[in-house]
Amino acid sequence: MATATATAPGPRVRARRWFSGFGDRDTWAAFAFLSPWLFGFVVFTSGPMIASLIISFTDYSIIQTTHNVGLENYRAAYHDPQVRTALRNTFVYTLMSVPAHVIVALWLASLLARVGRAAGFFRTVFYLPVMSPGVATGILYLLIFNGSYGLLNEALRWFHITGPFWTTDPLWVKPGLALMISVWGVGASVVIFLAALKGVPQHLYEAAAMDGAGKWRQFRDVTLPMISPAIFFVVIINTIAGLQTFDQVYTAFFNASTPYGTSASLMYAIYIFQEAFTLFKFGYASALAWVLFAIIGVITAIQIVASRRFVYYEGQR
Amino acid sequence: MSSSNASPAQAQGPAQAIPPTPPFTPARRLSLRSTAGGVRKAIYFAILAGCVVIFTYPFLWAVSASFKPRPEVFDNALIPHNWHPSNYLDVFRGVAATAYKAPFASWLWNSLWIGVLAAVTVTISSALVAFGFAYFRFPLRNFFFGCVLATMMLPGVVTLVPTYLLWNKIHFTGPGTFLFLSKNQYPLWAPNLFGSAFYIFLLRQFFLGIPRELFEASRMDGDNYWTMFWRIAAPLARPAMIVTFVFEFKASWTELQKAIIYLRADQTFTIPRGLKVLLDLYGPSAGGQGDYQVIIAGTVLATLPMIIIFFLGQRYFVEGIATQGRKG
Incomplete structure (x- = not known):
């Protein structure tokens, strides 16, 4: 994408001023094509973002008159025990689900890369859970992970393992959710990794084998660096998704009688949602949303900086 | 190059050392x-x-x-x-013991037409915008495209409250209809009229792959920009547009957050919202009788269309996901 845009204007064109094209008929046609997005960007993205930031400094809630409260919402968030619980749950869930997701996806993809044409069939099967609506996954989680009569513990019993009470034991709620949401929904990443694995040139493996590298060394020193851009992408996307987990957890743990779920299942995005749309504390919810935005920004930035050490892009030395 | 030259020589080494076996060893x-x-x-x-x-x-x-x-x-x-x-x-x-009868058929129907409308509008609008980015050279193009990419990274929860307030302001969160459609269902699909970042990105990639000579030739034939898009670009980008359609239909069919925020009367619910109602109604944790067989039947009915559309558009799902990954 960067290459396509960079090669387009020649040196002569680049010397022009950025605004010099505004008189052209082409330019007006281009903006006509762009106009739906321009409108949507202002009305549904940048406008609401600015509004959200402003609202976060007020005690806005449709019902009462609005006051400017400065940083009060952010201060309240810092001292809110629910925020701490929600943040801890969300971080723990993300830290469990992302590595599990990446490892299982990588393992399945490298198995698929070895079975030739049958890979298409298996890829289809592994993708199916991705199609399951979040609410359906949440319901299945509730039933299959049930401690006393769920399918999972029944299966564990065959191996003489007494399974924990996945949905009620605070220690096991997040591992269970990570298994059901992140690991079961591994299909899209399997597709990405499989495509990346197929792109690794065979001669690299031959050269490595020639140099006496075993299977593990080949995987570590050839496969991993060559597919590192795909791994990086999957990690970033799943971290962002993990920090915003909503549908499945909301379905399984939240209803009118438990607006804050259980202390082990309260996720940050759900807490924001409940503050905003059941208590109508729009100011507070907006502040919480910006805190999440900042957290996601910082974590993504750390991952990008870290990726410079670990991610290898071909054609760039 | 040097290693491939060296290997036959090395392979012959041991074969010469043990004369009787060479014909058999390789086999x-x-x-x-x-x-x-x-x-x-x-x-x-x-x-x-x-x-x-x-x-x-x-x-x-x-x-x-x-x-x-x-x-x-x-x-x-x-x-x-x-x-x-x-x-x-x-x-x-509904189960005999429960007074409430869920309008499940309405929920299926709502999810279907909202999904189709959401998918059609986002496909057309995103294709238009993508064509604008792919074909034209105009000032600030890279800046605007940067904005498109940036919105992909934006957590949806940041814009949730102001977007609700906006719809509330123009009275689209209450009862009533507008152009024959229920007002409070508009927020679920109408934003798709203005394109969506990921699909714009996907379709732009596709349009960039179309040889520019095709457009120049059609221009010689007297096409204007609109017919160029409609007669040349859009038909050629059919696979990418189908990818967009199936992805958005899936996204719309499974959408829960907006359905909870905007849909009030149960007649207007979509499937995910309705399924959550069934769970809360029959599940014992919320005071139900534990009629899980009905909840599960509803879950199957909600999931089945997704499985069907996946098998119909399998190739396109894989294509869309792989494109997404390649651009990491």
Whole structure:
């Protein structure tokens, strides 16, 4: 994408001023094509973002008159025990689900890369859970992970393992959710990794084998660096998704009688949602949303900086 | 290059050292390796088959449980001992003990038309915008495209409150209709009229792959920009547009957050919102009687269309995901 845009204007064109094209008929046609997005960007993205930031400094809630409260919402968030619980749950869930997701996806993809044409069939099967609506996954989680009569513990019993009470034991709620949401929904990443694995040139493996590298060394020193851009992408996307987990957890743990779920299942995005749309504390919810935005920004930035050490892009030395 | 030249020489080395065996060694080695390869492949298939069972079993379990009578739902038998297909009727007419009758058929219908509308509008609008980015050279193009990419990273929760307030301001959160459609369902699909970042990105990639000469030629033939898009670009980008359509239909069908925020009357609910109602109604944690067989039947009905559309558009899902990954 960067290459396509960079090669387009020649040196002569680049010397022009950025605004010099505004008189052209082409330019007006281009903006006509762009106009739906321009409108949507202002009305549904940048406008609401600015509004959200402003609202976060007020005690806005449709019902009462609005006051400017400065940083009060952010201060309240810092001292809110629910925020701490929600943040801890969300971080723990993300830290469990992302590595599990990446490892299982990588393992399945490298198995698929070895079975030739049958890979298409298996890829289809592994993708199916991705199609399951979040609410359906949440319901299945509730039933299959049930401690006393769920399918999972029944299966564990065959191996003489007494399974924990996945949905009620605070220690096991997040591992269970990570298994059901992140690991079961591994299909899209399997597709990405499989495509990346197929792109690794065979001669690299031959050269490595020639140099006496075993299977593990080949995987570590050839496969991993060559597919590192795909791994990086999957990690970033799943971290962002993990920090915003909503549908499945909301379905399984939240209803009118438990607006804050259980202390082990309260996720940050759900807490924001409940503050905003059941208590109508729009100011507070907006502040919480910006805190999440900042957290996601910082974590993504750390991952990008870290990726410079670990991610290898071909054609760039 | 040098290594490939060296290898035959090295291979001949041991063969010359032991004269009687050379004719047999390569053949025996080969057959040994191929049986070892066959065994290894069989192991891979066995592991994958095990994984297939694990990945599909929750679906099979749900389908099976949806046909069981209430006391046997959790017996975990794959084939129901007693068939009880009337669970599916109970989804539509409600369980006898419960006063509330869920308008499940309305929910299916709402999800269907909202999904189709959301997918059609986002496909057309995103294609228009993508064509604008791909074909034209105009000032600030990279800046605007940067904005498109940036919105992909934006967590949706940041814009949730102001967007709600906006719809509320223009009175689209209450009852009433506008252009024959229920007002409070507009927020679920109308933003798609203005394109969506990921699809703009995807379609732009596709348009960039179309040779520019095609457009120049059609321009010689007297096409204007609009007909150029409509007659040349859009038909050629059909695969990418189908990708967009199936992805958005899936996204719309599974959308929960907006459905909770905007839909108030149960007649206007979509499937995810309705399914959550069923769970809260019949699940014991919220005071229900524990009629899980009905909840599961509803879950199967909600998931089945997604499975069908996946098998119909499988190629396009894989294509869309792979494109997404390639651009990481």
